[in-house]
Amino acid sequence: xxxxxxxxxxxxxxHKGMIEPTIETLHELHVMHIEEYxxxxxxxxxxxxxxxxxxxxxxxKLRSIASFLGLAKSYPSGPVNAERLSSxxxxxxxxxxxDVSEKLERKLSIEADLKDxxxxxxxxxxxxxxxxxxxxxxxxxxxxxxSGTIKKGMDLESKLRDITSEYLLFTNSTGIIILFIxxxxxxxxSDLLTECEFSEVRAPDISGTPDALQIDLGxxxxxxxxxxxxxxxEVDSIKSQYKEFILASEEFLTIETQKKEAPLVFATSDxxxxxxxxxxxxxxxxxxxxxxxxxxGRVYVTKIDGAVGGGNGxxxxxxxxxxxxxxxxxxxxxxxxxxxxxVTNLYSRPRYHEIDPTTFIFIAFPLFYGMILGDIxxxxxxxxxxxxGRSKLHGExxxxxxxxxxxxxxxxxxxxxxxxxxLGFPLAGLPGHPGLIxxxxxxxxxxxxxxxxxxxxxxxxxxxxxLLVVTLIVGMAHINLGFITGFSNIxxxxxxxxxxxxxxxxxxxxxxxxIMLLGAMDIIPGILPVGAGVLVLAVxxxxxxxxxxxxxxxxxxxxxxxxxxxxxxxxLSSIGIASAVNLMAGILMDSGGLLxxxxxxxxxxxxxxxxxxxxxxPGLHALRLQYVExxxxxxxxGGRIYNPFGYKRIYTEE
Numbered sequence: 320x321x322x323x324x325x326x327x328x329x330x331x332x333x334h335k336g337m338i339e340p341t342i343e344t345l346h347e348l349h350v351m352h353i354e355e356y357x358x359x360x361x362x363x364x365x366x367x368x369x370x371x372x373x374x375x376x377x378x379x380k381l382r383s384i385a386s387f388l389g390l391a392k393s394y395p396s397g398p399v400n401a402e403r404l405s406s407x408x409x410x411x412x413x414x415x416x417x418d419v420s421e422k423l424e425r426k427l428s429i430e431a432d433l434k435d436x437x438x439x440x441x442x443x444x445x446x447x448x449x450x451x452x453x454x455x456x457x458x459x460x461x462x463x464x465x466s467g468t469i470k471k472g473m474d475l476e477s478k479l480r481d482i483t484s485e486y487l488l489f490t491n492s493t494g495i496i497i498l499f500i501x502x503x504x505x506x507x508x509s510d511l512l513t514e515c516e517f518s519e520v521r522a523p524d525i526s527g528t529p530d531a532l533q534i535d536l537g538x539x540x541x542x543x544x545x546x547x548x549x550x551x552x553e554v555d556s557i558k559s560q561y562k563e564f565i566l567a568s569e570e571f572l573t574i575e576t577q578k579k580e581a582p583l584v585f586a587t588s589d590x591x592x593x594x595x596x597x598x599x600x601x602x603x604x605x606x607x608x609x610x611x612x613x614x615x616g617r618v619y620v621t622k623i624d625g626a627v628g629g630g631n632g633x634x635x636x637x638x639x640x641x642x643x644x645x646x647x648x649x650x651x652x653x654x655x656x657x658x659x660x661x662v663t664n665l666y667s668r669p670r671y672h673e674i675d676p677t678t679f680i681f682i683a684f685p686l687f688y689g690m691i692l693g694d695i696x697x698x699x700x701x702x703x704x705x706x707x708g709r710s711k712l713h714g715e716x717x718x719x720x721x722x723x724x725x726x727x728x729x730x731x732x733x734x735x736x737x738x739x740x741x742l743g744f745p746l747a748g749l750p751g752h753p754g755l756i757x758x759x760x761x762x763x764x765x766x767x768x769x770x771x772x773x774x775x776x777x778x779x780x781x782x783x784x785x786l787l788v789v790t791l792i793v794g795m796a797h798i799n800l801g802f803i804t805g806f807s808n809i810x811x812x813x814x815x816x817x818x819x820x821x822x823x824x825x826x827x828x829x830x831x832x833x834i835m836l837l838g839a840m841d842i843i844p845g846i847l848p849v850g851a852g853v854l855v856l857a858v859x860x861x862x863x864x865x866x867x868x869x870x871x872x873x874x875x876x877x878x879x880x881x882x883x884x885x886x887x888x889x890x891l892s893s894i895g896i897a898s899a900v901n902l903m904a905g906i907l908m909d910s911g912g913l914l915x916x917x918x919x920x921x922x923x924x925x926x927x928x929x930x931x932x933x934x935x936x937p938g939l940h941a942l943r944l945q946y947v948e949x950x951x952x953x954x955x956x957g958g959r960i961y962n963p964f965g966y967k968r969i970y971t972e973e
Contacts, residue, residue, distance in 0.1 A: 321674050323958070324599045324651040331594040331610065333618030338592050339368065342581050344613045345594075346574070348606055349965025352647045353596040356586040365582030365592060374579060377412060378572040384419050385565050388558045392566060394713045398972040399567040401574075408568055415561055422557070426550055433543040440536050442523040448491035449529055456497060456522040463505040465498040470516040478515075482507050495520060567970040574966045581964065595623075596964070597647050643671035648958035656681045658722035666946055667956030672811050674804050676954055680945055683797060684723070687941035689730030690790070691890045693779070694897070696742035696926075697933045698731035727938070739776030742926055743897025747776045779891060786887050794883025795829065797944070798876075801952030802826055808953055820864025822953075825876060828857035879948045885940045893933060900925030 329351070333341060345351050358364055443453075446466075456464050469475055471494060479486050479498075486508075487499040500508045525532065586593040598606050607620040648668040650660045652675070659681045669675045692698070705728060709721035739746040739754070747761050748754035761774040767785035779786060802822045809818040831853030838847030861869035900922060907918035950956075 320652055320656070320678055322651065323669060323671060323673075323675055324601075324649040324961075326597045326646050326649075326671070327600050327603050328623040329596060329598050329603065329606070329620060330623055331596075331618060331620050333592060333614060335587065335590055335592050337614040337617045338365075338582060338585075338587075340613045341592075341594075341610060341618050342368075342578050344610050345606070346578050346581075346965045348602070348609060349967070350602040350606060350963050351594075351596045351598050352961050353581075353584055353594060353964045355584040356593075356595065359586070362586035362588055362593065365585040365587040367582060368579040371576060371579035374572050374576045377408075378569065378576055380416060381412065381565060381569050381572060384415060385569065387419060387423060388554060388561075388565075390558055390562060390565055395563055395566065395970050398968065398970055399563065401571055401971045401973050404564075404567055404571050404971060408571070411561075411564060412568065415557075415564070418557060422550060422554055426547070429543055429546050429550065433540065433547070436536050436540045436543065439523060439525060440533065440540065443525070443529045443532050443536070445493060445495050445520055446491070446497075446522065446529040447493070447533060449489045449495065449497060451489055451497060452526065452528050453522050453524075453532075454526045457524075461502055463500050463502050463508070464522075465496070465500070465508070465512060465517070465519075466522045467496065467517055467519040468494045469496060469512065469518075473515045475511075475515055478511055479508070482511065497522065563970070570966070570968065570970045574968075574971075577964075577966060597961070599649060644957060644959065646671040646959065647961040649961035650675060650677060652677050658719040658726075659684065661716065661719040662723065662942070662945070665942075666950065666954075668958035668960060670955055670958045673808050673955060673958075674953070676804070676945075676950065679800065679804070679949070681726075683949070684941050684945060685726045685730040687886055687944055688727040688937045689732075689734040690793075690886045691937040691940060692731045692893060692933050693734035693738045693890055694740045694742065694893070694933075695732060695735035695746075696740075696744075697930055698728045698735050700930055701934065702728040702732065724934070727941075731937075737777060738779055740779075740894070743894055743901050743929075745776075745778060749778060749781065779887070779894060783887070783891070787884055790883050790886040791880055793886065794880045794944075794948070797883070797949055798879055798952060799826055799829070801949045801954075805953030808955075817864065820860050824857050824860035824864060824869075825952075827853060827860060828873075828876065831855075831857055879951075882948055883944065885944075889936050889940050893929065893936070896929045896932070897926065900929065 331341065331345075331351075345353075356362065356364060445468075446453075456466060475496065475498075476488055479488065479500075483501065483504045485501055485504075489497040498508070498512075527535070582592070586595075603622065610618050610620050648671060650657070650663075650668075652660060656678055659677050662680050662684065663669070663675070663677045702725065705721045705724040709718060709725070712721070735741070739759075741755060744755045745752070746755045747759045749761055754760070761776060761778065764773045764775060767773040767782055768788055769784040771782045771785050773782060773785060777786070802825050806818045806822040809821055831850050834843075834846055834850030834853055836850075837843045838845065838850055858870065858873070861873075865872075904918045904922040904925070907914045907921060
């Protein structure tokens with residue numbers, strides 16, 4: 320549980336005539352992580368099986384169709400028989416492709432027409448209000464036509480009269496002019512227009528008056544928009560009709576292509592093939608027996624002895640011990656812990672000899688989340704959202720996310736009962752401060768730090784100092800769990816001495832600091848020099864283990880521990896927001912009248928926003944404590960993802 324699955328490197332060797340049944344068997348077992356062969360002196364890279372190119376083309380066509388239809392993957396009503404699908408795939412795919420191609424051509428044509436119409440509308444828009452056919456604005460030998468804008472306030476017409484009385488001028492409210500002038504006066508008028516800051520706007524090459532064209536083109540645009548809507552309805556009909564077929568066929572062709580292209584990562588000769596890969600230890604005998612049974616013993620499966628990891632390339636069988644980073648990593652956690660593998664994956668998978676931190680995250684992440692939020696009301700709201708989301712959104716990623724949220728909000732509910740808080744309201748009262756539940760009063764248990772009284776329920780705003788110390792103690796425990804885990808990791812790879820000097824030294828440092836603190840506070844008189852001596856010993860151990868750079872890192876242990884104070888601080892900020900919302904809603908409620916509606920809006924909206932923040936803030940801060948403070952003490956990560964040859968069927972069955 321605390322380490323990845325143990326892997327064996329295996330070699331599968333057999334007669335080339337047995338390559339297809341071997342591929343079928345390995346694909347069905349779905350447990351062998353195959354290493355790609357990159358070529359060598361005695362072997363060459365294999366060639367795809369017959370039909371690979373055709374299946375690949377069909378798959379590409381199908382995915383293109385799915386993209387055009389906007390088809391999203393979803394869970395099917397039931398899997399389709401793969402053999403029956405194979406027999407009808409060719410015919411149905413051709414019919415579907417023909418139908419979709421016709422729709423695609425229509426769509427492109429309509430969109431091109433629509434773009435052309437919108438371009439024309441844009442071109443004629445400046446000329447609206449001018450009662451002239453655009454045909455009259457071009458094609459003259461004796462007339463010069465100017466169209467465009469001039470500076471506002473310019474009296475163009477009076478200045479034109481000074482040049483000639485032979486002109487025709489049209490204007491509109493937007494400042495556009497169309498001016499007809501004899502070519503004999505073209506130069507003078509052009510100079511005049513330059514003085515008027517004339518900017519040319521070409522009259523569109525279209526027949527008709529601007530206002531009439533706007534009406535016609537607007538109607539054409541609306542008609543094309545309706546055509547697009549109609550086409551979209553037809554596409555939706557096709558999507559509904561063929562959805563299960565497309566999803567099942569894509570899966571079927573993906574599997575067939577995967578199997579037929581598998582030899583591209585094998586080593587082959589004229590008469591034999593060889594496959595290198597990794598198999599979980601507990602699956603090796605199953606793989607060996609099944610492959611040898613299917614091939615009548617003509618394919619041999621064996622472990623490669625002494626191979627912690629293996630490199631790609633080179634001749635088959637040419638191995639040596641190497642870095643464990645080559646071993647693919649598969650988690651080995653019980654079902655209850657498995658959703659938190661997604662949290663580990665966000666950072667990185669463990670290396671082969673590292674302890675898998677997923678179980679620690681399973682314990683600490685919901686614990687920290689609950690400590691921060693700790694409110695019954697928010698817990699119930701988020702728990703309901705998480706349960707609903709998990710029931711509606713399928714897929715491994717969504718399932719892990721909502722399951723993690725469910726665990727976190729169960730923890731929040733427990734701490735909410737401990738704190739007795741409901742949407743920021745205290746359920747139990749303090750002297751002079753009644754709680755939400757009449758008659759429920761806090762019970763004094765003991766004196767806390769700084770004169771604070773520890774009660775049940777715990778009022779976080781009245782026990783800040785005590786709870787701050789509790790969070791720091793939790794932080795020290797969490798960090799030291801990291802050091803202990805780091806000790807185990809280093810012990811496996813570098814031996815006992817390195818593990819003590821690199822990890823135990825930090826725990827000794829903390830012990831020395833605690834002893835000095837007890838002496839300084841006169842809790843244990845005279846023990847201060849002992850603590851100083853332990854501190855010096857710890858520093859010497861660190862320098863011996865990590866070098867002089869360890870001295871620079873000494874302050875980090877204090878900042879790491881203090882970082883856990885966010886378990887209290889972020890929770891208090893959430894209480895502050897909730898209390899402010901409750902106070903504003905209460906003031907509006909007491910005012911009566913229509914302000915009661917305002918009170919309801921403030922209450923719902925305020926707590927809605929705080930609910931969203933209650934997912935983000937506790938989650939991010941709890942995650943930071945895992946990745947920065949905890950992982951930094953032991954975790955290297957960087958393991959390869961275990962990707963076994965095969966396919967997890969959803970839409971088809973054999």
